[in-house]
Amino acid sequence: MQFLYPNVLFMMLIPTLLLIFLLNTKKSRLHSYFKPEILNALSAHSKGLNKTTRNYLFFIALILMIIALARPVMNEKEQKIEQETIPLIVAIDISKSMLAQDVFPSRLQLSIKKLETLISKATNHSIGVVLFGQNAFILSPVTNDFNSLKQMVEKLDFQQEASAGSNIQAMLEASNALLKNYQSKNIILLSDGGNKKDYSQELEYIKKQDIKLYTIAVATNDPTPIPTSNGYQTKEDGTIVLIQRNDAIKNLSLQNGAGFIQFSINDQDIHQILNEINQQSQKQAQSTKRFKTYTELFYYPLAFALLLLFVTFSSLPKLKRTALFCAFILCTFQPQSQASLLDFQTLNDAKEHYENKEYKASSKLYEKVVSNAQGYYNLGNSYYKQGKYEKAIENYNKVVTEKAELEAQKLHNLGNAYAKLGQLQEAKKVYEKALKLKNDEETQHNLDEVLKALKEQEQQNNQQNEQEQNQQDSNKNQEQKKKESKESSQNKKNNQEKTQEKNQNSEQKQEAQQKNQEQKNAQEQKEQAQQASQQQMQQAEISDLEERKWLKSLQNQNQKTLLRKFESSSDDEASSASSPW
Numbered sequence: 012m013q014f015l016y017p018n019v020l021f022m023m024l025i026p027t028l029l030l031i032f033l034l035n036t037k038k039s040r041l042h043s044y045f046k047p048e049i050l051n052a053l054s055a056h057s058k059g060l061n062k063t064t065r066n067y068l069f070f071i072a073l074i075l076m077i078i079a080l081a082r083p084v085m086n087e088k089e090q091k092i093e094q095e096t097i098p099l100i101v102a103i104d105i106s107k108s109m110l111a112q113d114v115f116p117s118r119l120q121l122s123i124k125k126l127e128t129l130i131s132k133a134t135n136h137s138i139g140v141v142l143f144g145q146n147a148f149i150l151s152p153v154t155n156d157f158n159s160l161k162q163m164v165e166k167l168d169f170q171q172e173a174s175a176g177s178n179i180q181a182m183l184e185a186s187n188a189l190l191k192n193y194q195s196k197n198i199i200l201l202s203d204g205g206n207k208k209d210y211s212q213e214l215e216y217i218k219k220q221d222i223k224l225y226t227i228a229v230a231t232n233d234p235t236p237i238p239t240s241n242g243y244q245t246k247e248d249g250t251i252v253l254i255q256r257n258d259a260i261k262n263l264s265l266q267n268g269a270g271f272i273q274f275s276i277n278d279q280d281i282h283q284i285l286n287e288i289n290q291q292s293q294k295q296a297q298s299t300k301r302f303k304t305y306t307e308l309f310y311y312p313l314a315f316a317l318l319l320l321f322v323t324f325s326s327l328p329k330l331k332r333t334a335l336f337c338a339f340i341l342c343t344f345q346p347q348s349q350a351s352l353l354d355f356q357t358l359n360d361a362k363e364h365y366e367n368k369e370y371k372a373s374s375k376l377y378e379k380v381v382s383n384a385q386g387y388y389n390l391g392n393s394y395y396k397q398g399k400y401e402k403a404i405e406n407y408n409k410v411v412t413e414k415a416e417l418e419a420q421k422l423h424n425l426g427n428a429y430a431k432l433g434q435l436q437e438a439k440k441v442y443e444k445a446l447k448l449k450n451d452e453e454t455q456h457n458l459d460e461v462l463k464a465l466k467e468q469e470q471q472n473n474q475q476n477e478q479e480q481n482q483q484d485s486n487k488n489q490e491q492k493k494k495e496s497k498e499s500s501q502n503k504k505n506n507q508e509k510t511q512e513k514n515q516n517s518e519q520k521q522e523a524q525q526k527n528q529e530q531k532n533a534q535e536q537k538e539q540a541q542q543a544s545q546q547q548m549q550q551a552e553i554s555d556l557e558e559r560k561w562l563k564s565l566q567n568q569n570q571k572t573l574l575r576k577f578e579s580s581s582d583d584e585a586s587s588a589s590s591p592w
Contacts, residue, residue: 012308015082023077030070068323075316083312084305095294096137098153098193100186101126104202106144106177107244108254111203113235114274115463121229121274122201126164129199129281130157132398135294136285139189140164145176147185153193177205179213179260187220195292196222199284200264203230204257217267223291225284226264226271230256276464277431282398384412388421391428400428419449426457435465 014020103126109119130138138160140150150167151160183198190196217224234253237244244252264271270287272280391406407425412418422445429438442458445451 012083012085013087015084015305017081019081020077027074027077030073065323068319072316072319072323075312075319079309079313079316081309083308085308086306088304096135096155097195097197097288097292097294098137098139098190099133099197099199099288100139100141100153100189101129102141102143102182102186102198102200102202104144104177104200104205105142106205107175107237108177108203108206109229111230111235111237111254113231113233113255114229115460118203118229123164125201125227125229125274125281127161128278129285130160130164131396132278132281132285133157135289139186141182141185141189143178143182143185145178145181147178147181149185149189152189177202177207179205179207179210179263180216183213183216183220183222183224187222190222196220197288197292198222198224200224200226201229202226202260203254204228204260206257208257208259210260210263214263214266217263222267223269223288224263224267225269225287226260227280227284228256228271228273232256276460276467277433384410384414384417388417388424391421392424395424395428398431400431403428404432415448419445419451419454422448423451423454423457426454426461430457430461435461435468439465 103119103122105119109117109122111118114121126140137153137155138151138157139153140160140163142148142150151163154160179200179202182200186198187196216222232255234255236251236253246252261271268291270284272283274280387406387409391403391410394400394406395403404425407421407428410417410421412421422441426438426441426445429435429441438461439458442454442461445454446458
């Protein structure tokens with residue numbers, strides 16, 4: 012037999028010793044005046060239990076209840092539960108081009124942040140990490156130990172590992188070696204596209220090995236220099252090297268049934284790719300969790316304690332017995348009690364679940380005992396880790412405290428939740444409030460990110476408005492050209508008719524002036540004029556018919572549309588849709 016909560020026994024040690032001391036030392040004042048024999052003869056004896064006996068019975072009942080609270084158990088058994096996960100490899104390009112700073116803080120640093128976000132968001136996945144430049148390096152095999160993986164990522168200096176060139180073929184082979192024992196082969200590539208113009212060889216390898224390659228573009232189309240310790244990377248002739256996103260790599264994702272997406276400031280790109288992988292991949296048994304089960308024994312000492320309490324109270328006089336029994340019931344079953352005796356254990360369990368990334372179980376336990384500002388803060392953190400940002404915001408807003416440290420932490424996390432939901436203005440306001448309470452470097456960094464996102468959002472809106480205005484102007488110009496073409500055709504037809512009328516009038520005058528000429532010559536001239544008029548009208552009709560056919564073909568002409576794999580509601584991804592990767 013063992014106790015699951017032995018700390019309960021230690022907590023009750025002091026009051027237990029105090030009770031024993033009082034029972035053994037407290038004596039009536041009459042003992043100082045009379046001998047025990049005389050006092051016993053003078054005392055009135057009741058049929059029930061005396062005071063000392065009742066006190067001992069109550070003490071024994073208290074000990075038994077303490078033992079019940081410590082949860083005695085026996086027959087410990089261990090059960091094994093296999094955990095099904097989806098394996099995936101995260102491949103990060105560490106070539107020198109990834110040091111470019113067209114994205115903040117750099118392409119490489121943004122890729123590392125995306126990796127850390129993916130590790131925190133992957134609830135039912137196993138992750139391996141591959142780094143590649145000219146060669147491929149395995150940072151971690153496929154694992155569920157995310158804590159160790161995070162430490163490895165934090166300690167590695169990616170910039171020192173940067174090399175020239177991006178050997179994607181080597182990356183594919185290294186990733187395939189890590190995934191060879193799995194049914195699903197998923198790779199998430201974080202890269203600027205490499206330096207090749209043709210990836211047909213890599214595409215053939217992907218199809219042959221049945222690999223799904225999901226690409227997140229961490230670069231823009233703006234030509235950008237590569238920073239070095241002495242300035243910027245230069246060519247042999249001394250000119251500065253300017254690089255931009257390589258769109259040739261998009262076929263690797265488009266033609267293998269996976270997906271590609273431009274990076275986003277929030278985590279929407281990670282969410283979309285993980286959702287796609289969850290839908291397309293099959294879970295596979297990866298690890299085994301062990302759970303212990305016991306036979307509970309607490310109800311035996313608890314039942315015996317209740318029996319002793321019943322005997323103790325039943326030996327009292329009726330009025331006193333009734334009053335004590337009611338008091339015991341009220342103390343035992345208070346519906347509005349703020350905390351139970353085991354609240355501390357529930358909080359410890361909730362904290363343990365949180366540290367083990369079991370956020371759903373952690374939030375359920377926190378909900379049971381939340382009653383103060385710290386409790387609502389912890390509950391909000393649990394919901395935040397689950398991606399339930401609305402509920403996290405709701406609980407953060409319930410945190411009312413005079414402690415500046417806790418208030419600053421609350422505002423920092425509240426700003427993060429607003430940023431995750433894309434409510435950048437709200438996030439900006441909350442971050443500014445947090446910085447007034449505490450000048451925190453991480454909060455300032457997040458505020459800078461939000462301000463940059465708001466600026467980019469404004470630029471994107473301006474570009475979109477400009478494009479819409481240009482499109483409207485283009486449509487107006489096309490309509491004006493069609494109108495002018497139609498008017499020109501009508502004017503041409505009218506001019507032809509006027510010319511015909513003028514010719515006819517001229518012929519009539521000629522006929523009047525040439526009355527003396529022979530009727531045969533006049534008749535021949537008239538027939539010739541009529542034939543010429545008919546030919547002109549026929550030519551005009553043919554011209555009008557061809558023009559109508561041309562206008563109709565312009566109206567029925569279809570405009571080509573660009574096929575995109577992912578659709579996004581965020582402003583940043585809408586910008587990426589105009590130049591897909």
